[in-house]
Amino acid sequence: EPEVTQTPSHQVTQMGQEVILRCVPISNHLYFYWYRQILGQKVEFLVSFYNNEISEKSEIFDDQFSVERPDGSNFTLKIRSTKLEDSAMYFCASRILSGATEAFFGQGTRLTVV
């Protein structure tokens, strides 16, 4: 069964460093998302991406964040200068069509900023 794949599963980085979280969405999906979950809290939307551009972003997704689909398969989230409060589980998701379809999530990347 096709699945969304995220790498790495866990990343530890020093405050102020740049990190890139990688995702391979399901191959025929057209809509891509990043969400994050701070430990023990709810899952929060960061950004949605379609047709090679951001379609919506939340207030969390400030100038420190960027997304890219550099080729036909990868979808990346970059955090330019990490802060302690960026420590969270980051989930990538993809969806095939608009309307009545569900998003499928990757297994997540746990980011720890020290």
Next chain:
Amino acid sequence: AQKVTQAQTEISVVEKEDVTLDCVYETRDTTYYLFWYKQPPSGELVFLIRRNSFDEQNEISGRYSWNFQKSTSSFNFTITASQVVDSAVYFCALRPGGSTLGRLYFGRGTQLTVWP
């Protein structure tokens, strides 16, 4: 405003008990979609069900059933004859229909623990 409320933070049951997880949502959209996701201890988010706002038919899938009631803005999830493997955090989520790309709004989740 879009909002999902899962008032039950934690529920503990003994195996074979039935358990219902509550979900109440708020939206002004006339078309919307509701979801349940399961997050086992391993951390991934597993899709369980999608329900469209125009389809109030309840659904049963094995030991799982969902009760969607527009009149009370609720989308409750019942596990019958619970098992230890059902232990997880369960999230209810809302996607308003007004936006094609449709971000999900999640509730805070309910931690279900099933004891042997």
